[in-house]
Amino acid sequence: FCRVDPYGFERPEDFDYASYEAFFSRYLVVLTRRAIKWSKLLKGNNSIQKSLKVKRYIRKGIPNEHRALIWMIVSGAQANMEQNPGYYQRLLEGEKNDKLLEAIKTDMNRTFPDNVKFRKTADPCLQHALYNVLVAYGHHNKAVGYCQGMNFIAGYLILITKNEEESFWLLDALIGRILPDYYSPAMLGLKTDQEVLGELVKMKVPAVAELMERHGVMWTLVVSRWFICLFIDILPVETVLRIWDCLFYEGSKIIFRVALTLIKQNQAFILEATNFPDICEKFKQITKGTFVTECHSFMQKIFTDPGSLSMATINKLRETCREKLLSQG
Numbered sequence: 001f002c003r004v005d006p007y008g009f010e011r012p013e014d015f016d017y018a019s020y021e022a023f024f025s026r027y028l029v030v031l032t033r034r035a036i037k038w039s040k041l042l043k044g045n046n047s048i049q050k051s052l053k054v055k056r057y058i059r060k061g062i063p064n065e066h067r068a069l070i071w072m073i074v075s076g077a078q079a080n081m082e083q084n085p086g087y088y089q090r091l092l093e094g095e096k097n098d099k100l101l102e103a104i105k106t107d108m109n110r111t112f113p114d115n116v117k118f119r120k121t122a123d124p125c126l127q128h129a130l131y132n133v134l135v136a137y138g139h140h141n142k143a144v145g146y147c148q149g150m151n152f153i154a155g156y157l158i159l160i161t162k163n164e165e166e167s168f169w170l171l172d173a174l175i176g177r178i179l180p181d182y183y184s185p186a187m188l189g190l191k192t193d194q195e196v197l198g199e200l201v202k203m204k205v206p207a208v209a210e211l212m213e214r215h216g217v218m219w220t221l222v223v224s225r226w227f228i229c230l231f232i233d234i235l236p237v238e239t240v241l242r243i244w245d246c247l248f249y250e251g252s253k254i255i256f257r258v259a260l261t262l263i264k265q266n267q268a269f270i271l272e273a274t275n276f277p278d279i280c281e282k283f284k285q286i287t288k289g290t291f292v293t294e295c296h297s298f299m300q301k302i303f304t305d306p307g308s309l310s311m312a313t314i315n316k317l318r319e320t321c322r323e324k325l326l327s328q329g
Contacts, residue, residue: 007159007237008117023294027238030296035063042066048073050249058249059299061242068161075248076177077169088165091136100138103146104131111151118155129158133167137175140168144175147183149228156232160241170248174230179252180318182227188325190227193252194219195321196314197259204306205264207271215276222283226259234287239295246299253314260306261298262286 004010034057041048041057046069048054054074062070072078081088108127112118117126133154138146153174157167175182181189198219202209212219225233230247231240246254263270266286273279292298 004116005237008115009112009237010114010116019290020293023290027294027296031061031063034061035065038063038066042069050074055249058245059303061296061299062245064160064241067241067245068163068166071160071170071244071248072166075170075173077166077173080172081165081169087140088136088168091139092132094139096135097139097145100145101135104134104138104151107148107151111155115155115159117159126155126158129164129167130155132164133158133171136168137171140172141176144183145185147185147187150175150183152229152232156240156244173248178247188322190224191220191325192318192322193227193255194223195325196317197223197256199317199321200256200260200306200309201263204260205267208263208267211271211273211279215273215279217276217279222280223259227255230255231258231287235292236295239292239298242295242299243302251311253309253311254302256314257302257306257309260309261302262292264305265291265301 002011038057041054048070058070058074072081108131111127111130115126116122118130119125120127130151134146134150137150137154138144144150150171154167154171157170158164161167161170179189180193181187182193183190198209198212201212231243234240235243243254243258263286266282269286270279270282273282
């Protein structure tokens with residue numbers, strides 16, 4: 001058994017190899033079938049137009065060899081990169097803000113300590129690429145600069161694209177367009193979306209919302225890392241990548257679909273909780289186990305389980321939740 005997964009992450013001591021092997025042998029068949037379909041779709045010319053077919057393909061998973069390319073195209077990162085040749089390099093060569101560099105340096109060793117590719121001893125050591133991407137981004141988007149959480153996102157992008165400049169433009173797509181205001185100093189967008197999730201749970205899984213309220217558990221306590229890290233280190237790598245496939249194409253509502261599915265599927269389990277720490281523990285537990293490891297069936301569930309979830313609904317909830325937060329100021 002391999003202690004390190006294909007992405008360089010060391011598997012935990014209690015890793016269940018048997019059920020993972022069983023899942024992966026089935027999943028491999030799916031991956032092979034998808035890879036053939038994708039190759040036909042791309043026909044070697046490396047471009048796609050958004051369409052219902054492409055959306056369907058993306059929901060069923062992008063094969064790893066095409067993942068970076070498809071993310072770049074559907075997120076708009078590719079177009080931005082082509083319109084700004086040399087921009088990334090210029091950011092790295094320009095004037096630097098020392099405080100920003102300090103903040104980024106501090107987080108370098110904290111980023112994926114359990115990933116062999118980010119170790120000082122690795123060759124190449126991905127810390128260098130990560131540092132460059134974050135420094136460039138902090139100078140590109142001064143309003144955001146650098147916030148914790150961005151290191152994990154950028155690190156994942158580098159693992160998949162194996163390319164600094166592409167990772168930079170994908171980070172820009174996520175922070176600048178796809179996620180509304182998650183990483184600004186006030187994190188208003190992030191706080192808003194946690195409240196929005198609370199409202200959606202009231203609508204779709206009322207018993208859980210009632211439990212949370214009764215024990216005074218704030219949503220931010222149990223789900224803030226889901227939003228900040230986009231499920232990195234929360235769910236298994238393959239599952240996170242499948243979520244991101246959809247996130248780049250369909251936008252931030254995917255995060256709500258995943259969160260609602262985790263809560264809805266585990267409703268009975270969560271409702272066994274009888275006190276505050278118990279509830280927090282249950283929320284940690286629901287992100288583990290075969291339900292989340294079986295990424296293919298999990299992704300089918302996120303589009304059926306929560307029922308209809310339109311962007312219009314989310315935007316309306318965002319407005320009211322944001323106003324509420326601002327009035328509490």
